[in-house]
Amino acid sequence: MSEAARIHLRNALGRRHRMETAFRWSAMITGGAIALIGLSKRSKSGVAIATAGGLLSYAGAKAGTRHRELIARSSILLNCTPEEAYQFWSKFENLPLFMRHLESVNLLSETRSRWIAIGPLGRRIVWDAEIAFDRKDDVIAWRSLPDSEIYVDGIVKFRNAPANRGTIITVVVVYQPPAGSIGGALAKILGKDPNFMMRQDLRRLKALIEAGEIPTIEGQSHGPRSGVAAAARLINPDEPIKGKGTLTGIAAARRRAS
Amino acid sequence: MKAVCWMGTEKMSVETVPDPTILNPRDAIVRISSTCICGSDLHLYDGYMPTMEPGDIMGHEFMGEVVEIGAGIDREKLKVGDRVVVPFTIACGRCFFCQQQLWSCCDNSNPNYWMAEELMGYSPSGLFGYTHMMGGYAGGQAQYARVPFADVGPLKVPAGIPDDKVVFLSDIFPTGYMGAENCNIRPGDTVTIWGCGPVGQFAIRSAFMLGAERVIAIDRFEYRLQLAQQAGAEIINYEEVDDVVQLLKDMTGNIGPDSCMDAVGMEAHYSGPIWVIDRGKQALRMQSDRPNVLRQCIMACRKGGTVSVPGVYGGFIDKMPMGQYMNKALTMKTGQTHMMRYMKPLLERVERGEIDPSFVISHRVPIDKAPEMYKVFRDKQDHCTKVVLDPWANGARAAA
Numbered sequence: 001m002s003e004a005a006r007i008h009l010r011n012a013l014g015r016r017h018r019m020e021t022a023f024r025w026s027a028m029i030t031g032g033a034i035a036l037i038g039l040s041k042r043s044k045s046g047v048a049i050a051t052a053g054g055l056l057s058y059a060g061a062k063a064g065t066r067h068r069e070l071i072a073r074s075s076i077l078l079n080c081t082p083e084e085a086y087q088f089w090s091k092f093e094n095l096p097l098f099m100r101h102l103e104s105v106n107l108l109s110e111t112r113s114r115w116i117a118i119g120p121l122g123r124r125i126v127w128d129a130e131i132a133f134d135r136k137d138d139v140i141a142w143r144s145l146p147d148s149e150i151y152v153d154g155i156v157k158f159r160n161a162p163a164n165r166g167t168i169i170t171v172v173v174v175y176q177p178p179a180g181s182i183g184g185a186l187a188k189i190l191g192k193d194p195n196f197m198m199r200q201d202l203r204r205l206k207a208l209i210e211a212g213e214i215p216t217i218e219g220q221s222h223g224p225r226s227g228v229a230a231a232a233r234l235i236n237p238d239e240p241i242k243g244k245g246t247l248t249g250i251a252a253a254r255r256r257a258s
Numbered sequence: 259m260k261a262v263c264w265m266g267t268e269k270m271s272v273e274t275v276p277d278p279t280i281l282n283p284r285d286a287i288v289r290i291s292s293t294c295i296c297g298s299d300l301h302l303y304d305g306y307m308p309t310m311e312p313g314d315i316m317g318h319e320f321m322g323e324v325v326e327i328g329a330g331i332d333r334e335k336l337k338v339g340d341r342v343v344v345p346f347t348i349a350c351g352r353c354f355f356c357q358q359q360l361w362s363c364c365d366n367s368n369p370n371y372w373m374a375e376e377l378m379g380y381s382p383s384g385l386f387g388y389t390h391m392m393g394g395y396a397g398g399q400a401q402y403a404r405v406p407f408a409d410v411g412p413l414k415v416p417a418g419i420p421d422d423k424v425v426f427l428s429d430i431f432p433t434g435y436m437g438a439e440n441c442n443i444r445p446g447d448t449v450t451i452w453g454c455g456p457v458g459q460f461a462i463r464s465a466f467m468l469g470a471e472r473v474i475a476i477d478r479f480e481y482r483l484q485l486a487q488q489a490g491a492e493i494i495n496y497e498e499v500d501d502v503v504q505l506l507k508d509m510t511g512n513i514g515p516d517s518c519m520d521a522v523g524m525e526a527h528y529s530g531p532i533w534v535i536d537r538g539k540q541a542l543r544m545q546s547d548r549p550n551v552l553r554q555c556i557m558a559c560r561k562g563g564t565v566s567v568p569g570v571y572g573g574f575i576d577k578m579p580m581g582q583y584m585n586k587a588l589t590m591k592t593g594q595t596h597m598m599r600y601m602k603p604l605l606e607r608v609e610r611g612e613i614d615p616s617f618v619i620s621h622r623v624p625i626d627k628a629p630e631m632y633k634v635f636r637d638k639q640d641h642c643t644k645v646v647l648d649p650w651a652n653g654a655r656a657a658a
Contacts, residue, residue, distance in 0.1 A: 049314060081355055165354055200372060207366040211407070212330060213282045213349035215369040217394045220281060220404060222271040223263030223313035 002132055002143050004155040007071060031117045049228075069151075070177065070187070072194035075170040076202040079210045082158040084136045088209060089156055089169075098214065100195070101189045115152070119185030127152060134227045150186055151176035162208035170196060260649060261315045261400035262628045267305030270316070270629040278396065278404035283330025285410030288344060292421040293320035293398050295628065295635055295645040296346075296429055297455045298356040298570045301524060302388070303632050306546065306570055309373060309391040317399030318346035318386040319428040321421060327408065335409040342412035343605075344398065344405055345597035347431045348384040351410035354385075367407060368393045377573065382594055399628060401649040413601040422616035424607055425646065426460070431615050432600035434460025434521070437568035438468050439592035441517035445469040448510055451491075451556065452551045453521035454482040456618045456644045457568055461521055462489045463613060474515065476502065478527070481641040485617070492613035496528075503558045514560030522551040523569025532577075539576065546573035556583050618644045624651035 035054045078085050088094055092113050096102040103124065105118045111131045116124055127148035133141040133155075143153040154173040161168045175190065177183035189199055207214045263273045275476040278287055296319050301307050317529050325337060336342075349356050349364035356364050364383035368374060373391040374381030384406070387397020389502035396404065403623055405412060415424050434457045441449050449465045451458050463524050466489070475486035476494045485494040492509070506515060524547035527533075536548045555565045556579045563589055583590070607613055620643040631645045 005473075031435040067266070079357070094469060109627070146606040162285070203371055206353075207350070209282070210352045212352075213284055215350075215367050215406060216281055217369055217396070219279070220396045221259075221261070221278050221312075222315060223261065223265065223275055225273070225311065225313040225641065 002153045002155065003069065003140055003174045004143075004153045005141055007073070007134070007174060008155050008157065008170065008172045017084045037142045045257045070175045070190050070194050071172065072175075072190065072198040073170075074195055074198040074202050075168055076199075076206050077161055077166055077168050078206055079166040082160060085158050085167045085169055085209070086140070088205075089158075090134070090140055094141075098208055099201045100204075112145075117186075117189060120188045123181075125150060125182055125185060125189075149182050150178060169202070171202065173198070259401035260625055260645075261396075262317060262625065263312075264302060264310050264314045264316055265312045268303060268304065268633075270313070270632050272626050273313075275315070275400075276576045278402050280326060280328045281404065282406060284327045284330040284334060284407050284409055284562075285447075286331065287326040288320070288322040288342065288398075288403050288405055288412070289325045290320045290322040290398055290401055290403060290649050292402070292425045293317050293625075293649060295319075295399070295429075295631060297457065297635075298388070298523075298638050300632070301570060301572070303636060304525065306524065307389050308541075309370075309389045309394075311390060311488075313393075314387065314390075314394070315396040315400055316387045317397035317403075317495060318388055318596070318604070319425065319426060319430070320344055320403060321415070321425050324408075325402070326414075327547075331409045333369060333582045337412075340412075341417060342414055343424055343427045343601065345411045345413070345427075345432075345595075345601060346388075347594055347597050348386065348393065348395065348406050349598065350407050356410075359415075359596060359599050360593075361596040361598045363596075370394055383595070399625065399647060401625075401647075411598065413605060417604065419609065420616075422455040422619060422646070423614060424605065426456075426600050426615040426618065427604055427608075428597070429597075430456045430618070430631050430644075431460045431604055432597055433457050433568050433595040434462075435464040435467075436593070436595045437461045437519050437521060437566050438453030438464035438470075440564070440566035440568070440593075441465065441468075441470075441519055442564040442566075442589070442591070443468045443470050443517060446471045447473040447516040448474065448654040449517045449519065450476065450506060450555075451519045451521055452476045452526075452555065452567065454479070455488045455521065458482075458519075458521040459485055459489070459618050459643070460615070461519055461568065462486055463492050466490060467607075467612070467613050474506065474509065479638055482643060485643065488508065488617075494508055497614060502554055506558045506572070510560070514558055514563065516560055517564045517566060518555035518559040519566040520551045520555050520569040526551045534577070545576050547571050547575050549575040549578070553577065553579055556586075557589065559586065559588055561586045562590075563588060565590045568595070568645060601615070612651050613624055619646055621645045623647060625649045638641045 035050045094104040095105050101117050103118045104116045108114055114128050116126050119125055127144045127150055129142045129144050132143045139157045141155040144151055150174055156169055156171045158167055158169050177186040204214045259277050260272055261275045263271050265271050299316060324338050324340045324342060333486055347362040348367040349361040350366040353365040363385050367384035368381045370390050370393055371381040384393030384395055386395050438461050447470050449470045451461050454475050462473050462475055473491040475491040476496050477483050478495055478497045487493050499505050526548050528550045539545045540548055559565055620641055627645045628647055634640055635642045635645055
């Protein structure tokens, strides 16, 4: 089973992740304490105890470093049938319409596709993926081919929402970035919170499927912007400015009033 | 084109900006014939709403003529040349909420959904000219505006009826009406309405339309109370009264009004120590709103009654009388107006002559005078109740 599918299952089943974390910490702490006791004994048995404690502590720490992947997970309600949602998603060429970091996805064969993501400064990351699992109107899983630059592994699940409200889709994508500049570029694309990015992607998907277009204000007219806002926009055109000018404006007005 | 731009707290300016263009298939461009300043614009003017940016185009009450439509619009629904009133809420018409007629809760019209999501858990619909948190859409205090999802929102109006009678279908008339509908009025009920601004005025008239026997209106400006009285309301000037809640009890045989409406919102004025505390907290950003009208509504409302809140609130409030609200078995109904539910039925009422919404207009000025009118409206100078802007008037001539 792929990593993304496992995570999907784990989230569905509940507590395993928390238990893993708990094991890690308790092993590190208990192991460390046992090692200290052993060292304080200054005898042969003490050395043995210290070694055992050290091993336990090491196992705990090792368990922690195993999960290096970046996980993006989210779900959304679509006002359409699972068939329609499945139809749309199963054409991977559609994904760049709402996943902003993707430049294109092209089919190479029935099961293989080439994905191109755009990173900072136009840096492109290219990988080929294959369909790992596909059940019509229910689930699609895909993963990068073994010799790809990065490891990507994704799953999307479609299910009927209660009360005929449409389809709830749940998406999990796992990335394992390599060391070096490609890994850095990938981390930059996904941002501090990969789940947040996935939420925005799915919100655009929802608008596209339901309203037929993605709402936007990019390119609309406006009056003169302040220097601060213009600079912020230059750094990241996608990010709305949170109104820093407003706060100072309010503070100035308050000072005047008082 | 000319547009009224927010350039900072208490800084409005008429700027020349590029004309709007179609950005999405379901967009239309409207050449604006009449546009207004809304009471809720004053919260932006005063700088209490977060996520404004200098340069944002203001305004969400406007009407005009369709001059361009996008490729995604069905010509049966809207075409170039149609005369339309544009609602202030933007709705896609196809999501779960639109299909439930909860138009102001549309899921697909706010491009900055995540910003409102952070503050409220979920985002309401996008709004024209009302912060980036609510979409950042350029507003309608301008000569032209881009209208997204134009096959859903704009209401076609016939040529014979003047702008003054229909422009308020863009916000305040439906907002007052929904405020009254949210009062859950049964024939013979007594409704008390805090705030006799434009929304309050329409709420008073709507409450009578919906069968209320008595409407009690509260404000502190005599000229606004007079307008309320003309509609048949009993009036209270709260600055001349020690205890509004006690007076309402006295007026209703100690049972209290069946419904209480807060048509004031986040910038209420009151007095005493609680005013000092609320005002100070708001200044220090410890709470975003001054909620004393809401508190009074809850205290005054009869047991089992309804509190309706069309007044705009921004975020968090303190000293909410929750125990009173719970123990008295009250219901509260709120929301930005679900515009598309009300525009057509209310247009029909106007056409039948049941109401002439132009009664609320106190000032008609060219758009160039908008910045000073914000101050006049905010400070209630010159008996100001409602300002209508003409985007095309020659400023010098019309001012003379």
